[in-house]
Every structure is written in C-alpha cells, then in structure tokens.
Amino acid sequence: MGIKLNNLPGNMSLTNLAERCTCEMSKYRRKEASDDQYCLEIFRRAVILRDSEAWAVLQRQFGENVRIWFNRHPNREAALRHDGEQSYIDDAFRRFWQAVSEQRLMFHTLAGALSYLHLCLNCAIMDALRAYSRPKEEPLPDYGQSDTEEPTVEDNYQEGELWEIIEALLPGEKEKRVAFLHFHCNLKPREIIRYFPDEFGNEDEIYRIKRNIMERILRNADKIRWRLSGGEK
Amino acid sequence: MMDCFNTMAPSDEELLGLALDDMPLQAGAQEHLKHCSICQQRLARYQHTNSYLLTKLYRSQCPTPTQLNLYCASLLPADEATGITYHIAECPLCTRETIDIRKVFAAFEPFPLVEERLPGSVIKRILATLVPWQPQLVMRGDPSAARWPRQYSAGVINVSLHLSRGSSGENILLGLFSSENPDETIEGLEGVPVDLYRASGASQGGGRESIAGAEPVLSTQIDDLGNIVFKAIPVGEYVMIVRLPDSELVIDGLLIEH
Numbered sequence: 089m090g091i092k093l094n095n096l097p098g099n100m101s102l103t104n105l106a107e108r109c110t111c112e113m114s115k116y117r118r119k120e121a122s123d124d125q126y127c128l129e130i131f132r133r134a135v136i137l138r139d140s141e142a143w144a145v146l147q148r149q150f151g152e153n154v155r156i157w158f159n160r161h162p163n164r165e166a167a168l169r170h171d172g173e174q175s176y177i178d179d180a181f182r183r184f185w186q187a188v189s190e191q192r193l194m195f196h197t198l199a200g201a202l203s204y205l206h207l208c209l210n211c212a213i214m215d216a217l218r219a220y221s222r223p224k225e226e227p228l229p230d231y232g233q234s235d236t237e238e239p240t241v242e243d244n245y246q247e248g249e250l251w252e253i254i255e256a257l258l259p260g261e262k263e264k265r266v267a268f269l270h271f272h273c274n275l276k277p278r279e280i281i282r283y284f285p286d287e288f289g290n291e292d293e294i295y296r297i298k299r300n301i302m303e304r305i306l307r308n309a310d311k312i313r314w315r316l317s318g319g320e321k
Numbered sequence: 322m323m324d325c326f327n328t329m330a331p332s333d334e335e336l337l338g339l340a341l342d343d344m345p346l347q348a349g350a351q352e353h354l355k356h357c358s359i360c361q362q363r364l365a366r367y368q369h370t371n372s373y374l375l376t377k378l379y380r381s382q383c384p385t386p387t388q389l390n391l392y393c394a395s396l397l398p399a400d401e402a403t404g405i406t407y408h409i410a411e412c413p414l415c416t417r418e419t420i421d422i423r424k425v426f427a428a429f430e431p432f433p434l435v436e437e438r439l440p441g442s443v444i445k446r447i448l449a450t451l452v453p454w455q456p457q458l459v460m461r462g463d464p465s466a467a468r469w470p471r472q473y474s475a476g477v478i479n480v481s482l483h484l485s486r487g488s489s490g491e492n493i494l495l496g497l498f499s500s501e502n503p504d505e506t507i508e509g510l511e512g513v514p515v516d517l518y519r520a521s522g523a524s525q526g527g528g529r530e531s532i533a534g535a536e537p538v539l540s541t542q543i544d545d546l547g548n549i550v551f552k553a554i555p556v557g558e559y560v561m562i563v564r565l566p567d568s569e570l571v572i573d574g575l576l577i578e579h
Contacts, residue, residue, distance in 0.1 A: 116432050156433040156536050161425065165553040169489045173555060183387075202431040207390050210425050214386035214418065223375045250377055270341075271378040273414050277342065283413045295344075299337040306370060 097129035105130050106145050124198040131201050135188045147181055150205065154180050157206055158213075167213045170220050180209035223274055253315050257308050258301060262288075266297040325360050329353035336360070340367035383415055384408060393422040433536065445568040449473035449480060475570045477502040478510075480563075484577065491553040492577050498547040498563075507547035513565060515549050516540045520558035520573065537562075 097105060108126035115122035130149060133142035154177045158164060167176060184205050187193065195201035251272070258264050265287065269275045275283070277294035288294055305312070331339070331350040338344035346354065354360050384392065384405050391397045392405045409415045452472040469484040483495045494517075498510050516537035538559070539551045554577050563570035 113432050152536065153431070153433060157429075159538060160428070160433070162421065165491070168491060168553045168555075199431045203394075203429060206429050206431075207394055207426075210422060211387045211390050214390070214422075218380065218386060222379055223372070248381060250374075251381055254374070254378070268382075268411070269413075271374045272380060272382060273412060274375055274379055275413070295338065295342060298341055299334055302337055302341065302367065302371065303333070305374070306366070309370075 097125045100126070100129070102130070102133070102141055102145050106149055109149055127198045128195065128201065131195060131198075135185070135193075138189075143185070150202065151177060151181075153202060154205065154209055157209055161209075161213060163213055163217060167216055170216050176209065176212050176216070179212035180205060183208035183211055250312075250316060253312055254305065257304055257312075263297055263301055263304075266294055267301050270298055270301070325357055325363070327353060327357065330357065330360055333363070336364050337367055340364055341371055380414065382408065383412060386418070389415065389418055390422055393419060393426060447475045447568055447570050449475040449478075449570055449572045451574075452479075473572055478570065480570075480572065482572070482575070487552065492556070494551040494554055494575070494577070496549040496551075496561075498543055498549070508545055510543045510547060510565075511545045513543045513563060514540060515543060516562045516564070517551055517554070517575075518560045518562065520560050520575075 097108075100108070105126050109130060112122045112124070112126055127149070130142055130146050133139040134146045135143075155173065158167075158173055158176055161167070187204070187208065193204065195204065254267060254271070255264055258267055266280070269280050269284075277291040277298070280294055281288060281291055329349045330353055331346050335344075335346055335350060339346055345351070354364065388397065388401070388405060392402055395402075397405070405415075409419055450473060452474050469482070471482045473480040473482065477500050479499045479501060481497045481499070483497075485493045485495060487493050496515070498507060500507055500510075517539040518535055518537050539554065541549050541551060543549055543563075556577055556579055559575040559577065561572040561575060563572075
C-alpha cells in the first residue's frame with residue numbers, strides 16, 4: 089500500500105517525476121500508450137503551487153520541445169534577424185507563466201499544456217516581427233528647417249484617438265478605407281490593388297485619394313492638435 | 322506656408338506624389354527643388370506629416386499577436402472574437418497573420434519526433450574526408466583546415482561547402498553535391514534529406530553515434546541540381562548527415578563562427 093502511494097504523482101519527488109515524464113514522452117513518440125499524469129504533475133507544481141524548482145524542471149523538460157518548434161517555425165529566419173533563439177524560448181516560457189498564473193488555466197492533458205506553450209512561442213515570434221516591422225520615423229532630408237504644421241502634440245493620447253479624429257475628417261468611405269490601408273497598414277497603392285482589386289479601379293485612383301486625404305489633414309492640422317490636446321472631450 | 326511662384330516649381334500634387342509614393346519629379350522641377358528652400362519646406366512638411374501619421378497609426382487598431390493567437394485557438398470570449406472577426410475582414414495584415422497562425426497550429430507536434438532507428442537496422446556510415454583545395458600538408462589543428470569553401474569526398478560523392486552571409490549578416494551554408502561516377506547523375510540524389518546537428522558531445526570518435534537520439538538543428542533536402550542551403554545558422558560547431566538510401570554520409574567539424 090505504501091509503495092503504491094509513493095507511486096502517485098502527487099507524492100513523487102521532482103527527480104522521479106522528471107524521469108517518468110521523460111519515459112512517458114518517449115513512449116508517446118514511439119506511438120505506445122503513455123500516461124500524462126507525471127508531466128502534468130510537474131506543470132501543476134510549477135504553475136498552481138508556484139514551486140520554483142518545479143518550474144526549473146518544467147523548463148528543462150520541455151525546453152527542447154520549444155527549441156524544435158522554434159527551429160521548425162516558418163518565421164524562424166526572420167525572427168533570428170532580431171534576437172537569438174534562446175531569447176524566444178525564454179519569452180515563450182515567460183508568457184506561458186504569465187498567462188497560466190493570471191488566468192489560472194488548468195490543463196487536463198499534456199498535449200493541451202504543450203499546445204498552449206507552443207501558442208506562447210508563436211506570440212513571442214509574432215510580437216518581435218511586428219515590433220520590427222513598425223515604420224521608423226525617417227530623418228527629413230536636409231532641405232532646411234521643417235515646417236511645424238504637422239499635427240504633432242504631446243504623446244499623451246491614445247493612437248486610437250488620433251485614428252478616430254482622422255477618420256472623422258474624411259468625407260467618404262473610400263477616403264477612410266485608403267487612409268486605413270495607407271496609414272494603418274502601410275500599403276503602397278500597388279499592394280492595395282493586389283489585395284483589394286474589386287474596391288478600386290486602378291492605382292491612379294488611390295494616388296489621387298491619398299493626396300486628397302493628406303491635403304485635408306494638413307488643412308485641419310490645428311483642429312487635430314486641438315482635439316488631441318483634449319479640446320473636445 | 323509660402324507658395325513658390327517659380328514656373329519650374331513642382332505643384333502640390335507632384336510634391337505629395339514624391340513625399341507619399343516616391344513618384345519622381347520632372348527633371349526641371351527636381352533641379353528647382355535642389356535650390357529652392359520654399360519648395361524644400363513644402364516637401365518636408367508633407368514627408369514629416371506622412372511619416373508622423375504612419376508611425377502613430379501603424380497597426381494601432383489591430384488585435385495583439387496574443388489576441389490573434391487566442392482567437393485562432395478559439396480561446397477568446399465570443400464578443401471579443403466577433404470584434405476580431407470584423408477587424409480581420411478589413412485588415413490585410415491581420416488576415417495574413419491569421420492564415421500564418423493557423424498553418425503553425427496545424428503543423429504543431431507536441432512531442433516532435435526524435436529519429437530513432439530500430440535495433441538491428443544498421444545503416445552504414447561514411448565519414449567524408451576533407452580535401453585540401455591545393456595539394457598541401459594539412460596538420461591537426463592547422464587553421465587552414467577551417468577555411469571556406471571546403472571540398473569533401475566520400476566514395477564517388479563530392480561535396481563542396483561554402484559559407485556565406487545574408488543581407489542581415491546571418492550565416493548561410495551552401496552545399497553542392499556532385500558524383501565522380503560519370504554513369505551516375507546527380508538527379509539521383511534529389512530529395513535526399515540532409516540534417517545539421519549540434520556537434521556538442523558528438524564530435525569525438527564514436528560520439529557521432531549519439532546524434533541518433535538528437536534532434537537536428539536544421540534540415541533540408543538536396544534539390545534537382547544537387548544543391549542544399551541552410552539559412553540563418555547560429556554560431557557553433559555542427560555535424561552534417563546526408564541520409565542516402567543505403568548509407569549515411571557524415572561531415573563533421575563544421576565550425577560556424579561570427
């Protein structure tokens with residue numbers, strides 16, 4: 089009876105759990121019947137009981153899985169241009185920890201837990217790629233002092249507010265659509281036509297609409313500044 | 322903002338075309354712009370405004386990557402998911418990301434397979450020999466042995482390896498397979514898997530066998546021209562294994578440095 093109780097995952101030492109977990113994972117790979125409960129117990133101790141040793145075991149046990157997922161990820165090469173492999177792996181575990189701690193997530197299968205860890209890795213990669221795809225403010229060419237009529241104000245507003253103000257300035261649906269695709273998606277007219285061939289006649293139409301948008305924004309620069317600074321709330 | 326009354330001055334529309342879409346000016350207007358501070362300020366105003374709005378508004382309405390991933394995993398509350406569905410219909414960037422996420426999820430393997438050979442299925446391993454480019458003595462520890470490109474020989478197969486750098490400085494290893502046997506075309510190697518393993522613990526003698534239980538860092542296949550490419554290889558020492566139908570060709574000591 090005592091021996092049986094010691095074999096229950098909840099009563100096992102972390103070392104024994106890790107060994108059993110490795111063994112069960114090998115069985116799974118060989119497509120043999122396997123038992124999730126040892127691996128899940130490591131997750132439970134790490135996440136629910138917040139046992140730091142269990143968390144270290146969990147990272148050791150599944151770090152190689154994350155590494156393999158990363159190396160098979162279609163955006164691996166793009167991601168490696170910005171950061172090292174280990175940094176994405178660490179970020180995946182950090183996100184996993186944060187998500188399961190904050191949302192008190194419970195996993196009933198090991199595949200479910202690993203699937204969530206895999207999702208976190210994907211988020212880490214996507215976040216990095218998005219951050220680096222953000223347009224950088226180009227230095228102005230050396231044409232003398234730039235004008236200060238652009239609608240810059242203290243950056244203490246939400247980008248959503250700026251978008252709402254710009255959108256409200258534009259008279260038609262097409263203008264709003266082009267403003268969205270240009271400023272929000274940073275698409276060139278050719279790309280817009282490629283994505284939405286049914287929405288616009290040709291590139292010239294988009295060029296024309298873009299210029300109208302910009303002229304309207306510049307004409308209303310004062311109004312935009314005033315609204316962003318809280319003049320109309 | 323002052324207007325420029327010079328007859329060569331570009332119109333507002335032309336300047337906007339240049340500022341927003343890099344549309345070139347006529348030669349005369351371009352020459353005028355070089356010398357006219359008023360037109361330079363007009364252009365700078367358009368450029369600065371455009372750049373400012375792009376920086377502030379780029380993807381400002383998009384769900385975060387976490388929200389999109391949870392959306393694709395059907396883990397979001399219904400109201401939040403509905404909002405994202407509407408957004409995806411409008412935003413080509415999120416549409417593309419959603420497709421990518423679904424592909425990544427579809428390829429998910431919780432326990433990635435580690436190659437394990439069944440006992441008894443012995444595969445012959447051939448260790449490729451490094452061939453010096455010119456007849457010369459190659460001493461153990463000789464730095465010339467680590468130079469690129471390198472030529473290897475294994476039976477009738479020759480392998481030429483070149484280390485290159487991508488536009489972002491990432492390491493790219495290119496390989497070209499050829500056969501010494503005139504009766505054998507290289508097309509016979511098309512599709513042969515080639516794996517790149519970390520050499521840690523595998524570089525010494527029988528240590529290479531330990532690779533059997535390891536997972537390759539990168540994998541590719543020989544193409545119809547006998548080429549292979551490994552992109553973005555992290556710095557380190559590697560062992561390459563070419564999985565021929567009846568044997569494995571092993572190339573070790575591939576040191577990728579900064």
